[in-house]
Amino acid sequence: MRNGKISAGPLASGRVTAALMLIGGAAICCAGSGVRAEESPDASAQLHARTIAVTVCGTCHGADGNSTQPKFPRLAGQNAKYLEAQLKAFRSQSRGDPDAISYMWGMAAELDDETIAALAAYYAAQKPEAGPRAAQAHTTRGREIYEKGIPAEGVPACSSCHGADAHGTQDFPRLASQHEQYILKQLGSFQSNMRNVAIMHGVALNLKSPEMQSVASFLQSQP
Ligand code: HEC
Ligand code: HEC
Structure with a gap:
């Protein structure tokens, strides 16, 4: 004890x-x-x-x-x-x-x-509240990355693990309505391996910072 x-x-x-x-x-x-x-x-x-x-x-x-x-x-x-x-x-x-x-x-x-x-x-068991809406331009590009990835850069579709609605599963975290700033920071930490998770390191490796920004804005505005 x-x-x-x-x-x-x-x-x-x-x-x-x-x-x-x-x-x-x-x-x-x-x-x-x-x-x-x-x-x-x-x-x-x-x-x-x-x-x-x-x-x-x-x-x-x-x-x-x-x-x-x-x-x-x-x-x-x-x-x-x-x-x-x-x-x-x-x-x-x-x-x-x-x-x-x-x-x-x-x-x-x-x-x-x-x-x-x-x-x-x-x-x-708590009810998640929707985050503040992000700028439309970001959100549109962010949705595209979230749903389709960036094949030319070897970035997989986020939805394949985190779910079409970004609500995740027991193995993959919910991302919908998470703070944009927090998501951005985590993507950076996965990329640099400060937060050392092989799966997400592979995902974040080739993401450029405007792409991270777009996908983070999109996710924050999802219910
Ligand atoms: C192959 C499956 C897979 C794909 C594809 C994937 N993720 Fe993840 N993601 C994970 C796993 C597993 C974790 C949990 C890592 C851990 O255990 O710490 C995670 C964690 C995260 C986190 C941290 C969440 C938190 O609350 O700290 C963010 C942000 C994230 N992913 C964003 C993305 C984005 C954006 C994409 C698409 C560009 C993406 N993920 C694609 C599997 C995936
Ligand atoms: C003084 C502020 C503070 C307090 C108090 C605090 N946290 Fe945190 N917590 C943070 C910060 C900052 C992070 C993000 C760390 C990072 O960026 O990696 C975090 C991250 C987390 C995460 C990871 C979330 C995710 O999406 O991956 C969990 C779970 C968590 N805290 C649970 C708790 C619990 C349970 C308590 C109470 C026992 C608690 N926290 C108290 C500041 C705090």
Whole structure:
């Protein structure tokens, strides 16, 4: 059993520190004391996760996961299996671009598997709000890239994995209504391998920055 302390880690922001203190108060690590949940989270784990989501994670991601600040990804309606995998990747420090390191490594460090599963279920069940509309020119080119890829540059159609409606599946994340700025930054991190995922590295490798911009604008404006 973990001991309830949150290690601050390489944290840069005062907001993070404040949020960590909140976590300390909410005894984030010790829910369901001793019960190892192999399957779906029980009612007390769900309640605990909801409290953390609203009081701690909500500072950045919004209480219901519809964050308003473009730096903080929207989590509402995201697929639970993907969310779970990302939280574990932050905890094991394998998802490591600079923002992941400074914001999320400390946040995930003391989350146990049961709490991670319950947080993932909480966000997956929230209703995603549509993002702000982007400029029409971008959106049109972005839709084309999303649906058809760029065959001449070896870029595959995004829809083949993320789905025709960009809602994803359990294995591929939802991209619809995600913040344009966040999507752009992730594409850059996949390209440079700072976020080291072979599939998306291959996809992003030959994308030029105006193309990334177009596809990100398109995705933000999708419901
Ligand atoms: C101080 C702000 C802050 C707080 C508090 C915070 N996060 Fe984050 N979170 C971020 C940032 C910034 C990113 C994007 C990191 C990156 O760019 O790679 C992120 C990314 C994520 C992602 C990845 C989303 C995706 O689409 O891949 C998940 C999941 C997540 N956070 C869950 C949580 C949970 C659960 C909590 C509460 C325990 C939490 N966050 C608290 C700032 C925060
Ligand atoms: C062959 C399947 C595949 C294709 C094609 C694909 N993706 Fe992905 N994408 C993935 C997988 C798998 C992940 C999750 C990576 C991880 O586990 O961290 C992902 C993650 C992402 C993310 C990060 C989401 C988040 O919340 O952090 C973005 C952004 C993204 N893809 C955009 C695109 C775009 C844009 C295209 C088309 C140009 C595309 N993808 C094509 C498989 C694919």
